[in-house]
Amino acid sequence: xxxxxxxxxxxxxxxxxxxxxxxxxxxxxxxxxxxxxxxxxxxxxxxxxxxxxxxxxxxxxxxxxxxxxxxxxxxxxxxxxxxxxxxxxxxxxxxxxxxxxxxxxxxxxxxxxxxxxxxxxxxxxxxxxxxxxxxxxxxxxxxxxxxxxxxxxxxxxxxxxxxxxxxxxxxxxxxxxxxxxxxxxxxxxxxxxxxxxxxxxxxxxxxxxxxxxxxxxxxxxxxxxxxxxxxxxxxxxxxxxxxxxxxxxxxxxxxxxxxxxxxxxxxxxxxxxxxxxxxxxxxxxxxxxxxxxxxxxxxxxxxxxxxxxxxxxxxxxxxxxxxxxxxxxxxxxxxxxxxxxxxxxxxxxxxxxxxxxxxxxxxxxxxxxxxxxxxxxxxxxxxxxxxxxxxxxxxxxxxxxxxxxxxxxxxxxxxxxxxxxxxxxxxxxxxxxxxxxxxxxxxxxxxxxxxxxxxxxxxxxx
Ligand code: ARG
Numbered sequence: 391x392x393x394x395x396x397x398x399x400x401x402x403x404x405x406x407x408x409x410x411x412x413x414x415x416x417x418x419x420x421x422x423x424x425x426x427x428x429x430x431x432x433x434x435x436x437x438x439x440x441x442x443x444x445x446x447x448x449x450x451x452x453x454x455x456x457x458x459x460x461x462x463x464x465x466x467x468x469x470x471x472x473x474x475x476x477x478x479x480x481x482x483x484x485x486x487x488x489x490x491x492x493x494x495x496x497x498x499x500x501x502x503x504x505x506x507x508x509x510x511x512x513x514x515x516x517x518x519x520x521x522x523x524x525x526x527x528x529x530x531x532x533x534x535x536x537x538x539x540x541x542x543x544x545x546x547x548x549x550x551x552x553x554x555x556x557x558x559x560x561x562x563x564x565x566x567x568x569x570x571x572x573x574x575x576x577x578x579x580x581x582x583x584x585x586x587x588x589x590x591x592x593x594x595x596x597x598x599x600x601x602x603x604x605x606x607x608x609x610x611x612x613x614x615x616x617x618x619x620x621x622x623x624x625x626x627x628x629x630x631x632x633x634x635x636x637x638x639x640x641x642x643x644x645x646x647x648x649x650x651x652x653x654x655x656x657x658x659x660x661x662x663x664x665x666x667x668x669x670x671x672x673x674x675x676x677x678x679x680x681x682x683x684x685x686x687x688x689x690x691x692x693x694x695x696x697x698x699x700x701x702x703x704x705x706x707x708x709x710x711x712x713x714x715x716x717x718x719x720x721x722x723x724x725x726x727x728x729x730x731x732x733x734x735x736x737x738x739x740x741x742x743x744x745x746x747x748x749x750x751x752x753x754x755x756x757x758x759x760x761x762x763x764x765x766x767x768x769x770x771x772x773x774x775x776x777x778x779x780x781x782x783x784x785x786x787x788x789x790x791x792x793x794x795x796x797x798x799x800x801x802x803x804x805x806x807x808x809x810x811x812x813x814x815x816x817x818x819x820x821x822x823x824x825x826x827x828x829x830x831x832x833x834x835x836x837x838x839x840x841x842x843x844x845x846x847x848x849x850x851x852x
Pocket of ligand 1: 418508712718
């Protein structure tokens with residue numbers, strides 16, 4: 391079956407009806423209908439402006455606006471009949487408008503094109519999604535800060551190369567993730583700034599000969615201003631790419647965090663447990679409780695990277711100005727938005743269920759000779775050059791390994807075999823608590839610093 395082009399807003403120039411395959415191939419309404427609210431918002435602002443500058447009458451604008459509002463109610467109530475033959479969200483709504491109010495409805499599209507219309511819709515949509523994602527980042531940050539304040543002085547091994555390196559506080563470790571998410575949020579806000587300009591008025595590509603007032607429309611839609619070049623405005627999607635890049639970084643951070651949760655919850659590590667309600671089991675192994683939520687977040691990271699790659703590739707060979715290629719921006723962008731939001735919601739829910747096995751963490755920190763650097767620093771303070779101190783401690787560790795001891799359990803006599811400068815006060819630095827408390831500067835792991843960082847971060851998530 392083919393549908394008649396006379397039904398199509400662009401039907402005038404055509405003599406044969408559109409092939410049914412072509413209709414299916416070119417349609418976007420199945421997914422761009424989610425932009426309906428923004429499409430109508432943009433149309434209302436546009437029509438209000440057209441009346442203000444006298445291109446249409448006040449009465450006509452009122453008729454159009456009231457019908458558009460009713461159409462939106464129908465859409466929200468699920469009563470709107472979306473038609474594939476009408477291609478996209480714009481033509482579906484415009485056709486419904488004309489069906490409701492007749493010829494007056496046909497005036498809506500004066501001085502604009504679907505090209506500047508879609509560019510406007512996506513910006514409005516993305517702006518509001520960015521605001522939501524920021525709220526969700528704040529929720530994750532809040533959960534992180536709460537857990538961190540509970541564990542400001544809980545000791546765990548800090549790792550490099552996934553080998554025990556130096557003791558850190560669990561609170562400090564959690565705040566590392568908070569810092570990353572804060573930067574993620576600032577990237578989104580930065581992207582929001584650049585995208586919050588109105589492209590409408592660019593029309594198809596060259597602008598319009600009607601005496602439009604773009605600034606008025608921008609103000610009505612909450613844009614900070616208007617875009618400055620019509621060709622650029624209808625064609626570029628860098629703002630969508632920027633968002634997806636920022637979303638990719640959020641996912642990368644969540645994925646790294648996920649990796650840690652999975653490791654920490656493994657029997658081999660045993661540092662933490664996640665709430666039963668936030669884990670799933672195995673259909674065959676009755677004993678299993680699996681960290682599927684972090685694993686899925688780690689897995690979904692690939693989707694968002696894929697969305698970014700898709701969008702970058704979509705744009706790379708497009709000459710100015712608008713090309714239909716751009717229609718392919720939506721599914722990748724929507725997927726990135728949906729995925730990052732779901733993953734942030736998951737983390738805001740998951741973090742409060744984390745319980746910490748302090749003893750296991752402590753033992754792991756003690757087992758790995760994690761205060762070896764502290765011993766070297768102690769020797770330096772007592773007169774050795776750092777390289778010599780490094781050598782002395784290396785030998786001491788070797789001795790401890792051979793004798794199946796950790797550093798704090800070596801006797802003073804044993805320690806003094808390696809260096810005469812070692813005195814009784816060495817034990818204060820060999821103990822894990824002394825080691826973490828000594829790192830007492832901005833950015834350090836001392837419990838005092840963790841508490842100060844939490845205070846500072848709390849102010850940033852209000
Ligand atoms: N559905 C199109 C898109 O998403 C809207 C613009 C269509 N413009 C055109 N000249 N066919 O980009």
